[in-house]
Amino acid sequence: xxxxSKSGLINSLLMSGGAMALTVALGAGAAHAxxxxxxPVTAGDLTGAASSDGWLMFNHDYTGRDYVPFTQITxxxxxxxxxxxxxxxxxIPNGFEDSPVIHGDYMFVTTPKDRVIAYNAVTGGKIWxxxxxxxxxxxxxxxxxxxxxxxxxxxxxxxFGTLDNHVVALDAAxxxxxxxxxxxxxxxxxxxxxxxxxxxxxxxxASGGGEYGARGFIIALDAKSGAQKWKSYTIPDPxxxxxxxxxxxxxxxxxxxxxxxxxxxxxxxxxxxGVGNPxxxxxxxxxxxxLYTDSLLALDPDTGAIKWYYQYTANDTWDxxxxxxxxxxxxxxxxxxxxxxxxxNRNGYFYAIDRTNGKLIYAVPFTHDTSILGITNDEAVKxxxxxxxxxxSIFTCPSFLGGKNWWPGAVDPQSNTAFIxxxxxxxxxxxxxxxxxxxxxxxxxxxKMKADPSAPGELGSLQALDIxxxxxxxxxxxxxxxxxxxxxxxxxxxxxxxxxGHLDAFSEKTGKLLWTSPELSSGIIANPVSYQVDxxxxxxxxxxxxxxxxxxxxxxxxxxxxxxRGGQLYVFSLGS
Amino acid sequence: MKQGRILAAVAVGxxxxxxVVAKAASVPAIYTAAQATAGATVxxxxxxxxxxxxxxxxxxxxLVGQSFAAAASNYTVGAIFGEIAQQMPAxxxxxxxxxxxxxxxxxxxxxxxxxxxxxxxxxxAALGSSVPLVSQVK
Numbered sequence: 001x002x003x004x005s006k007s008g009l010i011n012s013l014l015m016s017g018g019a020m021a022l023t024v025a026l027g028a029g030a031a032h033a034x035x036x037x038x039x040p041v042t043a044g045d046l047t048g049a050a051s052s053d054g055w056l057m058f059n060h061d062y063t064g065r066d067y068v069p070f071t072q073i074t075x076x077x078x079x080x081x082x083x084x085x086x087x088x089x090x091x092i093p094n095g096f097e098d099s100p101v102i103h104g105d106y107m108f109v110t111t112p113k114d115r116v117i118a119y120n121a122v123t124g125g126k127i128w129x130x131x132x133x134x135x136x137x138x139x140x141x142x143x144x145x146x147x148x149x150x151x152x153x154x155x156x157x158x159x160f161g162t163l164d165n166h167v168v169a170l171d172a173a174x175x176x177x178x179x180x181x182x183x184x185x186x187x188x189x190x191x192x193x194x195x196x197x198x199x200x201x202x203x204x205x206a207s208g209g210g211e212y213g214a215r216g217f218i219i220a221l222d223a224k225s226g227a228q229k230w231k232s233y234t235i236p237d238p239x240x241x242x243x244x245x246x247x248x249x250x251x252x253x254x255x256x257x258x259x260x261x262x263x264x265x266x267x268x269x270x271x272x273x274g275v276g277n278p279x280x281x282x283x284x285x286x287x288x289x290x291l292y293t294d295s296l297l298a299l300d301p302d303t304g305a306i307k308w309y310y311q312y313t314a315n316d317t318w319d320x321x322x323x324x325x326x327x328x329x330x331x332x333x334x335x336x337x338x339x340x341x342x343x344x345n346r347n348g349y350f351y352a353i354d355r356t357n358g359k360l361i362y363a364v365p366f367t368h369d370t371s372i373l374g375i376t377n378d379e380a381v382k383x384x385x386x387x388x389x390x391x392x393s394i395f396t397c398p399s400f401l402g403g404k405n406w407w408p409g410a411v412d413p414q415s416n417t418a419f420i421x422x423x424x425x426x427x428x429x430x431x432x433x434x435x436x437x438x439x440x441x442x443x444x445x446x447x448k449m450k451a452d453p454s455a456p457g458e459l460g461s462l463q464a465l466d467i468x469x470x471x472x473x474x475x476x477x478x479x480x481x482x483x484x485x486x487x488x489x490x491x492x493x494x495x496x497x498x499x500x501g502h503l504d505a506f507s508e509k510t511g512k513l514l515w516t517s518p519e520l521s522s523g524i525i526a527n528p529v530s531y532q533v534d535x536x537x538x539x540x541x542x543x544x545x546x547x548x549x550x551x552x553x554x555x556x557x558x559x560x561x562x563x564x565r566g567g568q569l570y571v572f573s574l575g576s
Numbered sequence: 577m578k579q580g581r582i583l584a585a586v587a588v589g590x591x592x593x594x595x596v597v598a599k600a601a602s603v604p605a606i607y608t609a610a611q612a613t614a615g616a617t618v619x620x621x622x623x624x625x626x627x628x629x630x631x632x633x634x635x636x637x638x639l640v641g642q643s644f645a646a647a648a649s650n651y652t653v654g655a656i657f658g659e660i661a662q663q664m665p666a667x668x669x670x671x672x673x674x675x676x677x678x679x680x681x682x683x684x685x686x687x688x689x690x691x692x693x694x695x696x697x698x699x700x701a702a703l704g705s706s707v708p709l710v711s712q713v714k
Contacts, residue, residue, distance in 0.1 A: 093634065094634060094635050095635075135643075136632070136633065136638055136641065136643040137642075137643040139632075139633030139634075139637055139638045139643065140633070140637045140638055140643050140644060141637060142633070142635070142636070142637060144635075145635040146634065146635060187643065432662050437649075437650070437651065437655055438649070439649055440651070440655060440656075440659060441659060441663060443663065446662050446663060446669045446670065447669070448667070448668060448669065449667065546635060550635075551626060551635055551636070551666055551667065552666055552667045553667055554665075554666075554667030554668035554671075555667075555668060557667065
């Protein structure tokens with residue numbers, strides 16, 4: 001690690017991708033003539049985001065539930081949803097995975113390749129646009145598209161991370177750069193794709209790069225200045241607790257990328273952050289539990305100290321990252337009340353964990369699973385027959401993309417129902433020799449997606465789970481992968497998008513399809529969001545096909561090969 | 577600085593997308609022109625959708641220039657070919673023939689300033705090749 005002076009860090013703006021960055025602020029008289037003055041976001045706004053009219057962070061609020069309390073759009077009237085506005089089509093042929101952030105009548109979005117745009121949330125008028133201009137070196141170590149999943153807001157600033165490992169603060173009203181910090185060099189393994197989260201005045205963000213052996217970390221920067229407050233590695237060194245779960249020296253290339261946005265419990269001042277797969281993928285090369293890969297970490301957001309962890313998959317060889325959103329929920333399981341976090345894991349199990357101490361409450365499979373045999377002593381029991389070696393090829397389910405990948409599901413805290421966009425696929429996997437080289441993939445396995453023999457003709461589903469019991473309530477199956485996020489609303493609705501370009505609304509209770517949008521200009525992999533301005537409820541979604549499925553699903557993705565590319569943001573509301 | 581970059585971009589355009597350093601004589605010729613030509617077709621059909629038509633990188637990494645293989649990276653032909661032959665195309669690894677994999681490697685070498693010669697690149701020899709891969713394209 002390089003230690004640069006604070007001023008050097010800030011000046012790195014002038015030396016790296018930021019040098020070519022461009023902000024375009026639109027002149028008076030443009031479509032945003034009625035734009036309100038930007039009202040700074042307070043710490044109280046963030047803590048109270050669950051009941052706000054806006055969508056103030058990646059997963060709406062600190063609980064990570066992707067749930068809005070709005071009741072204007074309901075099961076009874078959703079059939080009347082119509083398009084209010086759409087952005088211009090953005091000609092980037094990569095996946096649009098952004099969840100727009102809305103505060104007042106300002107909407108902030110990101111596109112692949114780290115562009116940030118501010119729109120008027122009511123009219124769609126563009127307020128400003130900032131193109132970070134990612135340097136070519138960063139593209140050397142992307143694994144899974146050039147995505148940027150969004151911004152965080154606090155004070156008068158908008159924060160985002162970049163593919164070349166910068167964190168940038170922009171003025172929310174104008175898009176001009178306030179600070180720009182490099183937290184790692186590009187091209188050696190690290191990259192950033194997720195949205196930051198702001199907790200107690202710190203901008204908290206984390207590294208990607210688990211396919212390149214990059215040792216994962218979570219970092220907190222002072223929102224005002226960008227100065228580093230703390231940095232915690234997800235892979236302990238030999239002197240730290242858990243350091244003995246790695247063969248000598250392998251912690252340096254152990255992966256564990258915490259590449260999705262965390263969640264936060266304000267009551268206990270605890271930050272929850274999921275950790276990705278170990279490096280290399282081939283587990284026989286690194287005997288041990290390999291902490292804290294494939295784990296949920298509970299951290300002190302002010303110091304980065306780890307309070308506790310729960311490891312979903314020990315010594316993982318299947319790429320079952322533990323990064324899916326840990327959602328806060330208060331549940332009653334077998335007569336006992338728990339303050340829980342729930343997570344639909346890549347390994348195919350749905351977990352409920354006591355968020356006060358990290359103890360498992362229950363874990364149940366939510367898709368066909370031959371990798372995990374069950375839960376014993378609160379730990380997943382792996383199927384040794386399905387672990388590849390240099391001499392053994394295996395077939396197992398779910399695939400390396402998991403029973404669910406990054407796209408956020410939703411939790412309705414009123415009914416305690418989780419809505420899980422699910423993949424149904426398996427894989428073959430074989431061990432191959434590999435040695436670490438900075439900037440090259442560090443896998444040691446070759447792998448192919450295969451159809452799930454237990455679910456013929458079905459690649460995806462949306463399912464509802466009673467999180468008090470772990471039991472499935474309903475499931476909607478699809479011949480297409482279900483690789484888009486889900487939004488739940490107090491109007492009794494679940495919204496989610498499809499690869500063939502429709503935003504759909506379902507009944508929370510039954511899963512019945514109640515509304516489908518006209519065909520949008522591309523397929524959907526993003527998460528729908530909802531907000532209210534001046535008493536009117538809106539639902540917004542990016543179209544913009546790409547992401548992991550077309551990259552990695554091989555022959556299974558043939559049906560989606562001709563989906564038009566390019567991004568376009570659509571906003572819907574009830575007709576007046 | 578900014579003006580310099582713009583001028584450089586113009587020069588790249590004039591030269592058709594690559595600036596080859598005049599050091600090529602020190603770089604070994606380990607594939608044939610016919611392999612590189614065939615490799616362009618294979619690349620276009622199987623690789624370009626992620627790595628870009630000009631190897632510039634898109635959803636997948638860039639495969640040309642100093643952003644791909646600088647001297648400091650210490651890459652060998654064997655290391656890069658191993659990735660290609662074992663892991664690519666992503667989603668369907670091993671689905672090309674040995675000849676096609678060698679052709680793709682030849683095409684990538686050609687785009688990075690390695691000269692064609694009389695000896696064809698052999699699949700097995702490429703897997704074990706310790707020839708340094710340092711892009712000659714600045």
